[in-house]
Amino acid sequence: METSKTNTPKKATKGGKTIKITQIHSVICCNPKQKATMKALGLNKINKTKVMPDNEAIRGMIEVVKHLVKVEE
Numbered sequence: 001m002e003t004s005k006t007n008t009p010k011k012a013t014k015g016g017k018t019i020k021i022t023q024i025h026s027v028i029c030c031n032p033k034q035k036a037t038m039k040a041l042g043l044n045k046i047n048k049t050k051v052m053p054d055n056e057a058i059r060g061m062i063e064v065v066k067h068l069v070k071v072e073e
Contacts, residue, residue, distance in 0.1 A: 017054040020072040022047065027068065037064045 023043040
């Protein structure tokens with residue numbers, strides 16, 4: 001029986017586009033949805049930076065907290 005490698009998911013960091021997200025403002029006065037989004041992005045301190053895959057899910061999360069982060073392509 002031959003196995004096919006077409007069903008394996010591709011890793012976003014290998015060869016895919018990435019974006020750099022930096023937290024520039026505090027989440028103290030934000031609503032709970034925005035706080036949860038920042039936590040999901042892995043940002044919890046000012047000037048902390050994460051490199052994430054550039055996809056629609058991440059772009060949607062950035063749209064929710066666009067006033068708290070700086071995005072670099």
